[in-house]
Amino acid sequence: MRLVDHADRQDRWLPAIMLGPVLVCILLLVIAPLAWGLRISLTDSRMIGLGFKDGLTFKNYLSVLSDPDTWNAVWVTIVFSGGTVLGSVLLGIAAALVLDREFWGRGIVRVLVILPWAVPHVVAALVWQWMYNPDFGVLNYGLLLLPWIDATPKWLSDPDYALLAIVLVNVWKTYPFAVLLLLAGLQTISDDLYEASAIDGAGPVRRFFDITLPGLRRVLAIVVLLLLIWSFGNFVFIFLMTQGGPAGATNALVVHIYFETFRFFRAGSAFAMGSLLLVMSIILTSIYIMILRSQEDD
Amino acid sequence: MLPSLRNLKAAVVAALVTASMAIVPASSANADDITLRLPSWWFGEPGNEVWMNSVIEAFMAENPGIKVDGYNLPYGSYADQMLMEMSSGTPPDVIHLTNLNMGDYLRNDLLLPLDEYLSNSDISEETFTPAQFAAPIVTDGQTYGVIHMVANYIPFYNADLLAAAGYEEFPDNPADFMEMAKALSSPPDSFGYAAMVKPGSYVETYMDVAQWVIAGGGSFARDGKPTINDPANVEAIADFKALFDAGVMPRDVDKSTYRQMWWQGKVAVLFDGSWMMGFARQENPDITSKLQTALMPWPGHLTASAFQIWSVPRGAPNPEAAFKLIEFMQSAEQQVEMVSITNTVSPRFGSLPEGYLDNNPWFNSFQEASDKYAVSIMPEGLEAYGNEILKIIADKIEEILYRDASIEDSLNEAQAEVEALISS
Incomplete structure (x- = not known):
C-alpha cells in the first residue's frame, strides 16, 4: 500500500516539477515581454521603460494605422516575404528533384547547395552588397559581358530594383532549407506510383503534377509557412544592405520599428507597430498549427 | 527507474542554492575605488585611440582612486547601445554625443545638467568656442555637455590628381568645382568627389548635403522655423544632384570605404574633417604629402560644423568623478595633446601646439573655417527634434537622387512634414 501511495504522489507531482522550469521560462521570456510590449504600445512612452506611470491611450495605434509609411512598410514586408517564399520554393523543388536522382558527384553538389544556409547572415549581406555594387560589383561586370546587355541596374540604389535585389539574396540564403525538407519529402513518395504512371503512359510533366506535387503537399505547406514567418522578421539583410532605402523602397516593418525605437525614441508607436507584426505572425502560426494537426489526424 | 521524489527535491534545492550563489556580487579589491565607464568610437579610430588611451592614463595617474574603463563602441551601434543601457538604468559615466543627436537625449531627459560642476572649472566664454554656450548644449538655461571636438567639413584634396588634370589651384566657385570634379x-578607377549617397544612411546623407546647402548660403531652419524649401537650398541640392547624375561619386559605398578610396588616391576630393590626415598618415603615409585643403568653393566660404560632445547621463553612477574626467580631457594641456595627436580642431582657444601650423600647413584652412565661417550643421533652433528631422530631409533627398523627384516638390513636402512634426 505504501509503495502504491508513493507512486501515486510521484505521478501527480513529477510532471509539474518537470514542466515547471520550462513554463517559468516561457512566462518570463515570452508572455511577460509580450504583455509588457502591449502595455508600452498603449502609452505615450518614448523610452523603453516599464511604462507603469504612463496613462493608457490608443493614440499610437491610430497614428500608426493612419501613417502612409506604416502601410508602405507592410507592403514591403509582404512583397519581401512573398518573393522569398516563391523563389525559395521554386528553386527548392527544382534542386530537390535534381538531387533526388543518382548522378556522379551528387554528394558534392548537395554540399554546394546547402552552403548558403551555413554562411552567416552578416557575411552574406556584406558580400552580396559588394557583388551588387554598380561600379565595382561582379554582377554588373558579368551582365555587361553578355552581348545583348549594354546597361545595368544600380541595384541597391535604384528604388525599382533594390527590393528585388534583397529578395534574391534572401532566396539564396533560404532555399537550401526548402531543398532539405523537400528532398526528405520526395523520399516518402513511393516509386510504385511513378512506375504505375509510366506504364499508363504519363510523361514527366504529368507525373510531376499528379504524383510529386500532391505527395509534397504537406511538406510544402510547412516550408511555405516557416519561410513566411522567418521572412516577416528578417532584419539583417535589409538593415545591412539598404537600411530601408533608397527612398523607403525596402523599408520593411521590422526596419521601420527599429528606427522608431532606436533613432526617434518613440517606443509607444514602435511597440504598436510591433503588435501589428505580431498579429500577422499569429495568423500565420495558427494556420501552421492547423496543418500540423491535420497531419496528426491523418 | 524513476528517481525518488526525495532525491528530486534535494536536486532542486541544490540547484537553487547554486544559482543564488552566482548572483552574489564579487567584492572589489578596494571598496573606495571608483571605476568610470567611458564608451566611445574614438577608441576604434586610428590616431584618436592613441590620444584617448594616453589621456585616460594621465588622468588615472593624477587621480589614484579613480579607474577609467574606456572602450570602443562603434559609431553605428552607439545610439542603440546607449538607449538600452539608459533604459535599463545602467548608463555609463560619460557618454559621447554629437550635436546631431544630443537633442534626442535632451527631449527624453536623459542628460544631467553640468552647471554645478562647470562653475568651478575654467570652461568659459573666454576659453571656449561660442558653440559651447548655445543650443543644444545649453538648453533652457542649463548646460548638458562639454564640446570635445569641433568638426568642420572643408575640401580635403589630392593636389597631385588635380595637377595631373591641369588644376594648380583649387576652384573658388561651385561651377568650376563641379567641372573639375567631372x-x-x-x-x-577614379572619382572626382565622394559623398555619402549610399541608400538608407540618413544621418550621413543629411550631413553631406547640408555642407552644400550651408556653403551656398541656404539653411534648413532659421530661429527655430523650418526653411527647408528655401530657394538657396533648392539651388544647392540641384548642384549636388547634377554631380551625382554625372557619375562623379562612387555609389553604394559607405563612408569608411570612400574615405579609404581617398587615401588610396582613387577619390580626388572629399569635404571632410581634419582627422582625415591622421587616418591617412596611419593607413597610407606616402599620400600625405599630396593632401591639401581649401575653403569651401562658394562665396562666403560658409562651412558646416558639427560638434562632438562629452555628457553625463542621468543616473550615471559617479557624476562628480565623470565631470572631473571630462574637465581633464578638455584641459588646456590635454587639448594641445589632442590636436597634436589627432589633428582635430579643439573647442578651447589657443590649443594649437607650438609650430603646429608650420609643420601642418594644411590645418590653416580648418582653423580659418572654424574661426570665421563655421555654421552649425543642424537646423538652427530645431536641435531637439534631432534624428526625426534629419530622416525627413534625407528621405526626400533620396527621392530626389534615386527617383528623380522634383527638388522643389520634395523640399516642399519635407517642409510640411517638419512643420507638422514640430507643431504636434
Missing part, C-alpha cells in the same frame, strides 16, 4: 572622374 574632369577628375573616370569610374570605376
Whole structure:
C-alpha cells in the first residue's frame, strides 16, 4: 500500500516539477515581454521603460494605422516575404528533384547547395552588397559581358530594383532549407506510383503534377509557412544592405520599428507597430498549427 | 527507474542554492575605488585611440582612486547601445554625443545638467568656442555637455590628381568645382568627389548635403522655423544632384570605404574633417604629402560644423568623478595633446601646439573655417527634434537622387512634414 501511495504522489507531482522550469521560462521570456510590449504600445512612452506611470491611450495605434509609411512598410514586408517564399520554393523543388536522382558527384553538389544556409547572415549581406555594387560589383561586370546587355541596374540604389535585389539574396540564403525538407519529402513518395504512371503512359510533366506535387503537399505547406514567418522578421539583410532605402523602397516593418525605437525614441508607436507584426505572425502560426494537426489526424 | 521524489527535491534545492550563489556580487579589491565607464568610437579610430588611451592614463595617474574603463563602441551601434543601457538604468559615466543627436537625449531627459560642476572649472566664454554656450548644449538655461571636438567639413584634396588634370589651384566657385570634379572622374578607377549617397544612411546623407546647402548660403531652419524649401537650398541640392547624375561619386559605398578610396588616391576630393590626415598618415603615409585643403568653393566660404560632445547621463553612477574626467580631457594641456595627436580642431582657444601650423600647413584652412565661417550643421533652433528631422530631409533627398523627384516638390513636402512634426 505504501509503495502504491508513493507512486501515486510521484505521478501527480513529477510532471509539474518537470514542466515547471520550462513554463517559468516561457512566462518570463515570452508572455511577460509580450504583455509588457502591449502595455508600452498603449502609452505615450518614448523610452523603453516599464511604462507603469504612463496613462493608457490608443493614440499610437491610430497614428500608426493612419501613417502612409506604416502601410508602405507592410507592403514591403509582404512583397519581401512573398518573393522569398516563391523563389525559395521554386528553386527548392527544382534542386530537390535534381538531387533526388543518382548522378556522379551528387554528394558534392548537395554540399554546394546547402552552403548558403551555413554562411552567416552578416557575411552574406556584406558580400552580396559588394557583388551588387554598380561600379565595382561582379554582377554588373558579368551582365555587361553578355552581348545583348549594354546597361545595368544600380541595384541597391535604384528604388525599382533594390527590393528585388534583397529578395534574391534572401532566396539564396533560404532555399537550401526548402531543398532539405523537400528532398526528405520526395523520399516518402513511393516509386510504385511513378512506375504505375509510366506504364499508363504519363510523361514527366504529368507525373510531376499528379504524383510529386500532391505527395509534397504537406511538406510544402510547412516550408511555405516557416519561410513566411522567418521572412516577416528578417532584419539583417535589409538593415545591412539598404537600411530601408533608397527612398523607403525596402523599408520593411521590422526596419521601420527599429528606427522608431532606436533613432526617434518613440517606443509607444514602435511597440504598436510591433503588435501589428505580431498579429500577422499569429495568423500565420495558427494556420501552421492547423496543418500540423491535420497531419496528426491523418 | 524513476528517481525518488526525495532525491528530486534535494536536486532542486541544490540547484537553487547554486544559482543564488552566482548572483552574489564579487567584492572589489578596494571598496573606495571608483571605476568610470567611458564608451566611445574614438577608441576604434586610428590616431584618436592613441590620444584617448594616453589621456585616460594621465588622468588615472593624477587621480589614484579613480579607474577609467574606456572602450570602443562603434559609431553605428552607439545610439542603440546607449538607449538600452539608459533604459535599463545602467548608463555609463560619460557618454559621447554629437550635436546631431544630443537633442534626442535632451527631449527624453536623459542628460544631467553640468552647471554645478562647470562653475568651478575654467570652461568659459573666454576659453571656449561660442558653440559651447548655445543650443543644444545649453538648453533652457542649463548646460548638458562639454564640446570635445569641433568638426568642420572643408575640401580635403589630392593636389597631385588635380595637377595631373591641369588644376594648380583649387576652384573658388561651385561651377568650376563641379567641372573639375567631372574632369577628375573616370569610374570605376577614379572619382572626382565622394559623398555619402549610399541608400538608407540618413544621418550621413543629411550631413553631406547640408555642407552644400550651408556653403551656398541656404539653411534648413532659421530661429527655430523650418526653411527647408528655401530657394538657396533648392539651388544647392540641384548642384549636388547634377554631380551625382554625372557619375562623379562612387555609389553604394559607405563612408569608411570612400574615405579609404581617398587615401588610396582613387577619390580626388572629399569635404571632410581634419582627422582625415591622421587616418591617412596611419593607413597610407606616402599620400600625405599630396593632401591639401581649401575653403569651401562658394562665396562666403560658409562651412558646416558639427560638434562632438562629452555628457553625463542621468543616473550615471559617479557624476562628480565623470565631470572631473571630462574637465581633464578638455584641459588646456590635454587639448594641445589632442590636436597634436589627432589633428582635430579643439573647442578651447589657443590649443594649437607650438609650430603646429608650420609643420601642418594644411590645418590653416580648418582653423580659418572654424574661426570665421563655421555654421552649425543642424537646423538652427530645431536641435531637439534631432534624428526625426534629419530622416525627413534625407528621405526626400533620396527621392530626389534615386527617383528623380522634383527638388522643389520634395523640399516642399519635407517642409510640411517638419512643420507638422514640430507643431504636434
